[in-house]
Amino acid sequence: MPEPARAAAPAAVVKEPPFIRIEGVTKRFGTFTAVSDVTLEIQKGEIFSLLGGSGCGKTTLLRILAGFEDPTEGRIFIDGQDMTDLPPYERPVNMMFQSYALFPHMTVEKNVAYGLKHEDMTAAQRQARVREMLALVQLTEFSHRKPHQISGGQRQRVALARALAKQPKVLLLDEPLAALDKKLREHTQFELMEIQEKTGTTFVVVTHDQEEAMTLSSRLAVMDKGRIMQIGTANDVYEYPNSRFVAGFIGSINVLSATVREVKGDLARVDVPDLGDTVDARAIPGLAPGQEITLAVRPEKIALSRTRPEAANAFAGTVQSLAYFGKDSLYRIALPSGRVLSVNSVNARRVDETERVADWEDAVFLSFDPATAILLKD
Numbered sequence: 001m002p003e004p005a006r007a008a009a010p011a012a013v014v015k016e017p018p019f020i021r022i023e024g025v026t027k028r029f030g031t032f033t034a035v036s037d038v039t040l041e042i043q044k045g046e047i048f049s050l051l052g053g054s055g056c057g058k059t060t061l062l063r064i065l066a067g068f069e070d071p072t073e074g075r076i077f078i079d080g081q082d083m084t085d086l087p088p089y090e091r092p093v094n095m096m097f098q099s100y101a102l103f104p105h106m107t108v109e110k111n112v113a114y115g116l117k118h119e120d121m122t123a124a125q126r127q128a129r130v131r132e133m134l135a136l137v138q139l140t141e142f143s144h145r146k147p148h149q150i151s152g153g154q155r156q157r158v159a160l161a162r163a164l165a166k167q168p169k170v171l172l173l174d175e176p177l178a179a180l181d182k183k184l185r186e187h188t189q190f191e192l193m194e195i196q197e198k199t200g201t202t203f204v205v206v207t208h209d210q211e212e213a214m215t216l217s218s219r220l221a222v223m224d225k226g227r228i229m230q231i232g233t234a235n236d237v238y239e240y241p242n243s244r245f246v247a248g249f250i251g252s253i254n255v256l257s258a259t260v261r262e263v264k265g266d267l268a269r270v271d272v273p274d275l276g277d278t279v280d281a282r283a284i285p286g287l288a289p290g291q292e293i294t295l296a297v298r299p300e301k302i303a304l305s306r307t308r309p310e311a312a313n314a315f316a317g318t319v320q321s322l323a324y325f326g327k328d329s330l331y332r333i334a335l336p337s338g339r340v341l342s343v344n345s346v347n348a349r350r351v352d353e354t355e356r357v358a359d360w361e362d363a364v365f366l367s368f369d370p371a372t373a374i375l376l377k378d
Contacts (some may be wrong), residue, residue: 017080019044019202020065020170025074027060027226034060036226038074042219047196047203049213052223053249058206061223062172065204066095079169092169098178100159102147109134109143112161119166133161136195153184157191164199173205177212189215210250214238222246243378247296254302254341258295258375263287268375270295274339280312281373294376300344301372304331304357304364311367317341319362331358333366341366 018041027035035057042048050058063069065076067088076083083091094115102111113130121129134140137157139150147155156176163171176192177185189212196203207213213220214234221231222245230237230246241247248255258270261278268283272295279295287293308314317333320340324347331343343366345357358364 016043018042018077019046019079020204021077022061022065023075023077025061025064025071025076027057027064027069028072033226035064035071038226038228040221040228040231042202042204044079044202045200046218047193047205047216049205049207049217049220050223051207051210051213051220053208056223057226058223059174060226062095062174062204062206065170066093066172067091093172094163094166094168094170095172095174096159096163096176098175100155100179102155102158102162104147107144107146108139108150108158111147111158112165115162115166129165133165136164136198137161137191152180153188156180156188160192160195164195164201168201170202170204173203175207176205177207177209185209185212186215192216214250222249224249241296241374241376244294244296244376245378247294247374247376252299252342252344253374254297254299256295256297256339258293260287260289260291260293262289267370270375274335274337275315276335276337277315279373280370281375282371284375284377286377287375291377296374296376297341297368297372298374299330299342300328300346302341302343302366302368304333304343304345304366306358306362306364308365309367312370313373314365314367317364317366319358319360319364322356322358322360329356331364333364 020042022038022040025035025038026033038061050061052058060069064071067086071084078092103114109130112133113126116126116129134143137160139154139157139161142150142154177188180188193216205216217234219231219233220237222229222237224245230242237246238250241250244255247253256272256274258272261269261271263283266283268281268287269278270281270293272279281295315335317335319331320334321332323330328344328346331345333341333343335341
């Protein structure tokens with residue numbers, strides 16, 4: 001399916017230089033390479049997330065930005081200045097740690113003020129800055145309480161206020177919401193976005209949580225084994241993954257082996273043995289007949305019906321199992337080949353169990369639009 005035409009950008013528009021530039025950064029610990037030849041540009045005012053599993057190198061890269069680790073190779077630039085050899089205290093950067101690292105014997109107000117004690121400020125200026133930060137994170141009324149007297153979400157905001165009090169050009173956040181429960185984490189994500197918008201500070205966030213990265217970020221980088229696998233907006237990375245790894249890491253997905261039969265313009269037809277048929281999908285560059293490839297389809301992109309639909313890609317199956325989650329239901333559909341696919345069906349209407357799209361052991365049909373089928377060469 002062809003992409004809709006896009007208007008060309010005006011000739012007078014000039015892209016701003018990157019605010020943070022990481023050039024060919026590698027970090028080795030003995031024979032182990034934690035970060036491998038990373039090159040990355042981050043714009044001023046972005047919330048940029050480094051996303052990946054444990055040991056992928058994201059926290060090491062954050063520590064290199066902060067100055068807590070020296071790169072084995074490569075350079076770090078912030079606002080046009082080379083920061084590579086500068087110690088942490090000379091960089092226009094502050095870091096908010098996963099543990100929050102609040103002083104238990106100090107009040108909220110004194111915790112926020114702590115980072116300002118070496119700043120060139122009068123006592124009145126320091127107090128005004130603290131009041132401004134507490135108002136920003138909506139904790140003014142809790143200023144005289146100690147950390148154990150406030151909630152986990154409030155402690156997170158105290159740590160954020162303390163980190164922002166020094167007005168850094170860049171704020172580094174290491175798993176900032178990991179200690180919060182699911183509902184509070186979801187609420188705090190939007191608070192972080194609002195605070196960042198008010199301050200204009202560039203945020204670089206490290207997280208292993210896909211939903212958190214996709215909600216918070218203007219752009220994100222997916223990392224694996226010290227390398228950046230893909231950079232883009234949440235929509236880019238989710239809808240157009242560039243590899244089997246990224247497709248499998250971000251969200252849920254069905255992955256099937258396929259072989260290219262033919263390519264006609266923007267459409268490719270591929271043979272999929274597990275489906276026992278051909279599939280039409282949006283073509284990607286470099287395809288050739290006979291080429292082995294991967295077909296991937298997100299569970300929510302697949303429609304489920306009791307009768308065969310008039311669709312390009314429609315296949316018979318049987319409901320092997322299902323799980324009800326309230327807002328949606330997850331179906332596991334067994335194909336005649338024995339392969340099982342996951343299908344998400346949104347529960348848009350209030351229905352009882354007898355009105356479900358399908359039930360256990362029902363014969364059903366799966367279908368999906370060619371534009372939603374993802375072809376991957378890697």
